[in-house]
Amino acid sequence: MAPVKPSGQYDFDLLVIGGGSGGLACAKEASSFGKQVVVLDFVIPSEKGTTWGIGGTCVNVGCIPKKLMHQASLLGESIQEARSYGWNIPDPISFNWESLVEAVQNHIKSVNWVTRVQLRDKKIEYVNGHGVFEDAHTVVAKMKNGKERRITAKDIVIAVGGRPRYPDFPGCKEYCITSDDLFSLPTSPGNTLVIGAGYIGLECAGFLKGLGYESTVMVRSMLLRGFDRGMVNLVQAEMEDKGVKFLIGKIPVKVSKQPNGKLLVEWKGDDGIGQGEFDTVLVATGRKALSEELNPSAAGLQVHPESFKFITNAEQTNIPNIYAVGDVLHERPELTPVAIQAGKLLAGRLYNGIQEQMDYDNVATTVFSPLEYGCVGLTEEDAINRYTENEIEVYHAYYKPTEFFIPQKNVKHCYLKVITLLKAPQKVLGMHFIGPQAGEVIQGYAAAIKAGLTYQHLKDTVGIHPTVSEEFTRVAITKRSGDDPTPQSCCS
Numbered sequence: 253m254a255p256v257k258p259s260g261q262y263d264f265d266l267l268v269i270g271g272g273s274g275g276l277a278c279a280k281e282a283s284s285f286g287k288q289v290v291v292l293d294f295v296i297p298s299e300k301g302t303t304w305g306i307g308g309t310c311v312n313v314g315c316i317p318k319k320l321m322h323q324a325s326l327l328g329e330s331i332q333e334a335r336s337y338g339w340n341i342p343d344p345i346s347f348n349w350e351s352l353v354e355a356v357q358n359h360i361k362s363v364n365w366v367t368r369v370q371l372r373d374k375k376i377e378y379v380n381g382h383g384v385f386e387d388a389h390t391v392v393a394k395m396k397n398g399k400e401r402r403i404t405a406k407d408i409v410i411a412v413g414g415r416p417r418y419p420d421f422p423g424c425k426e427y428c429i430t431s432d433d434l435f436s437l438p439t440s441p442g443n444t445l446v447i448g449a450g451y452i453g454l455e456c457a458g459f460l461k462g463l464g465y466e467s468t469v470m471v472r473s474m475l476l477r478g479f480d481r482g483m484v485n486l487v488q489a490e491m492e493d494k495g496v497k498f499l500i501g502k503i504p505v506k507v508s509k510q511p512n513g514k515l516l517v518e519w520k521g522d523d524g525i526g527q528g529e530f531d532t533v534l535v536a537t538g539r540k541a542l543s544e545e546l547n548p549s550a551a552g553l554q555v556h557p558e559s560f561k562f563i564t565n566a567e568q569t570n571i572p573n574i575y576a577v578g579d580v581l582h583e584r585p586e587l588t589p590v591a592i593q594a595g596k597l598l599a600g601r602l603y604n605g606i607q608e609q610m611d612y613d614n615v616a617t618t619v620f621s622p623l624e625y626g627c628v629g630l631t632e633e634d635a636i637n638r639y640t641e642n643e644i645e646v647y648h649a650y651y652k653p654t655e656f657f658i659p660q661k662n663v664k665h666c667y668l669k670v671i672t673l674l675k676a677p678q679k680v681l682g683m684h685f686i687g688p689q690a691g692e693v694i695q696g697y698a699a700a701i702k703a704g705l706t707y708q709h710l711k712d713t714v715g716i717h718p719t720v721s722e723e724f725t726r727v728a729i730t731k732r733s734g735d736d737p738t739p740q741s742c743c744s
């Protein structure tokens with residue numbers, strides 16, 4: 253369809269600030285309805301000077317390079333296991349960080365290129381400039397060369413995402429890196445301290461250990477805040493078994509460079525002070541929304557006083573023609589598919605008359621720790637808080653993946669849990685799975701939960717044997733019964 257001219261006095265129908273997951277999805281959808289769209293995307297270099305192309309966090313410094321490095325780590329494990337399956341593999345095997353980074357970066361560059369081609373094909377204008385509000389319909393794009401361009405639009409979508417937050421201690425910005433730098437690090441990270449135990453910190457610590465580097469996680473209070481505590485304990489135990497060290501209840505106070513080039517990290521905790529030497533220190537202590545940098549008050553926009561994120565109603569901010577999607581939304585899951593779905597639906601509502609709203613409930617997610625943890629719905633703690641212990645049932649089981657037997661892999665932490673309402677028909681409230689391919693396992697069950705899954709449906713489902721996912725169709729032991737949830741055999 254040929255684009256129609258924007259109505260009224262504006263340059264464009266839609267201006268999207270941020271060419272990441274949410275912004276691009278919204279822009280492409282809007283252009284498919286014949287709207288004239290411009291996308292601004294600009295990456296301010298990290299403290300270490302790292303920068304990247306269009307596509308946002310997920311493609312450049314998030315999900316994609318993370319998953320590729322996780323896969324590299326799993327492959328190292330598989331090569332070792334292959335010996336017990338009859339493969340002759342030289343001993344020792346070796347790994348080259350520079351080759352991995354080159355392969356990952358080449359893939360990213362190809363995605364950046366495809367994205368630019370898609371925008372051109374869809375006649376969406378791409379401006380590589382940093383957008384700042386002048387008023388509710390005007391944004392000034394500041395280019396790398398210092399030039400400025402004023403752009404007006406009838407509607408504006410904010411999709412600027414966030415960047416890693418640096419904790420405030422001496423030497424932090426000078427010597428530490430963040431996930432923005434890790435995936436393009438030109439030389440191997442060596443012995444690494446990861447400060448922070450959210451999913452990003454744990455995933456990085458996990459794949460670094462799998463690639464052969466010493467890795468230590470420093471955490472102030474708890475790992476994976478917001479996730480099911482019982483499952484998190486198993487994730488931690490598995491990481492410890494794999495050799496990741498944990499410094500729990502510690503906060504960093506200083507990082508300095510030693511004459512030998514190592515980084516000396518000093519910390520304090522309940523048991524006093526401590527220190528250690530590392531080659532790399534990665535801070536992963538949360539992310540900061542890039543809202544303030546937009547000068548939101550110039551457009552009359554309000555942000556939440558603590559998170560500095562936008563509080564929206566159906567993705568609409570307090571200014572009627574300005575919307576927001578993705579990581580920049582207050583109290584919404586910071587996940588790529590969430591940003592994409594919200595962006596697409598918003599464009600559909602604005603320009604194609606659809607009514608469908610974004611549903612932020614029961615969004616499945618996976619922590620790509622060495623043994624992955626996938627989940628959807630409520631944690632056991634949240635289910636107890638929302639209902640009471642007497643109103644819910646928790647089914648659980650340890651299980652033994654068939655492919656773990658021959659290489660005698662650790663099955664101690666392969667575990668799953670289904671949380672249901674106690675009252676018939678026992679609606680499923682949450683599903684949690686630790687094991688191989690956890691994301692693949694949980695995705696289908698997430699669809700089933702959307703469709704009203706009950707415990708009876710699970711029982712009525714015939715499993716696919718031998719898979720790990722079938723364990724959800726066999727789970728029968730309740731926590732309340734106190735019966736032993738460890739498996740007796742694989743096939744009964």
Ligand code: FAD
Nearest residue numbers: 270272273274294308309310314383413578579586587588
């Ligand atoms: P972004 O993708 O961050 O895009 C925002 C874009 O806007 C960026 O390019 C930014 O530079 C640009 N920008 C900012 N301000 C301006 C401005 N003023 N003018 C112009 N441009 C601007 N999610 C998952 O679902 N699965 C995962 O496995 C996963 N792993 C992750 C691993 C890591 C290490 C990280 C950091 C994140 C991960 N995420 C994952 C989260 C996911 O990347 C984000 O939820 C997603 O990218 C958010 O999309 P967005 O559109 O809100 O913002």
